[in-house]
Amino acid sequence: MATNPPTGDGHRKGAVRDRSQTYNPQNQRWTKRGPDGKFMDQKADNKPFKGVRREK
Template sequence: MATNPPTGDNARKGAVRQRSQTLNPKNNKWIKRNTNTGQFMDQKADNKPFKGVRKEK
């Protein structure tokens, strides 16, 4: 039988909303963007994409 997850563990369930990510071809790093305003928010230090954030085409 399934049980409810523990409360207070600060774990995200599902995707991050109102965010998208795209790959910057100049430096080969992923950039996170706010989908409402189109403003760039954050860039990854490594070359791996953000977890739980949808990718733009």
């Protein structure tokens, strides 16, 4: 499990498990996929999620 102390410093120790992200070229956004394979969330800007592995 990833830990985040101290709070407010903007970084994480370790990666987020069972999640991945992929880039959607149609709307130029990064989309997060959960452990069941369904899409969970999409970034409002065009930067990738922090600490989430990328799909190839």
